[in-house]
Amino acid sequence: MLSFAGYEILEEIHESHHTIVCRGRKEGQIQTEIIKFLKTEYPTPTELAKFRHQYEIVKPLDIPGIVKPLHLENWGRGLVLTMEDAGPxxxxxxxxxxxxxxxxxxxxxxxxxxxxxxxxxxEL
Structure with missing residues (x-):
């Protein structure tokens, strides 16, 4: 199981060729979050740019049904995207x-x- 400083990873939800998506919570918190990791230990600049772009496009949206990103953080040589957890x-x-x-x-x-x-x- 993956680890991310300050978070308890509860379960893996999905794994694709490029990412792993888990449900977890910040230490000391009750509310869970969705945590999306880049799967590659050494992501390419293009992979990092795509991940950042995904965050930047969705961050300003306030559309019902679209999961809201919370944070984009460094994780080793890659990035982690945390999002609100829309349900179990x-x-x-x-x-x-x-x-x-x-x-x-x-x-x-x-x-x-x-x-x-x-x-x-x-116009997204």
Whole structure:
């Protein structure tokens, strides 16, 4: 399991080719946060720039359904992005554990559409 100074890592949520996403909390805090690590021990300047760019684009947004980034911090030779924790399950986890009815599906789809529309309106 990864470690990040000042945080207790509770679980790994997702792993991709470039990143690892975990749920954790600051030491002494109750509220959990999502912590996104660059996976490579020696990230390239391009990888670091993309990670910073992701943070800078989303940071000023105040759109319901878009997870808010909290901090971008150095971690070894890479970076760590901390974000608010929107809930105990990702959409992938939720859908793998249960089926949803059409009404719930459409509510989720409409919510996602509104968020994407707002991003488009803001020319992101």
């Amino acid at each position: 399950l990702s959409a992938e986890q939720l859908l793998s554990t249960q089926t949803i009815n059409l009404e719930t599906f459409f509510k989720i789809a409409i919510s996602i559409s509104h968020g994407l529309s707002k991003c488009s309106t803001d």
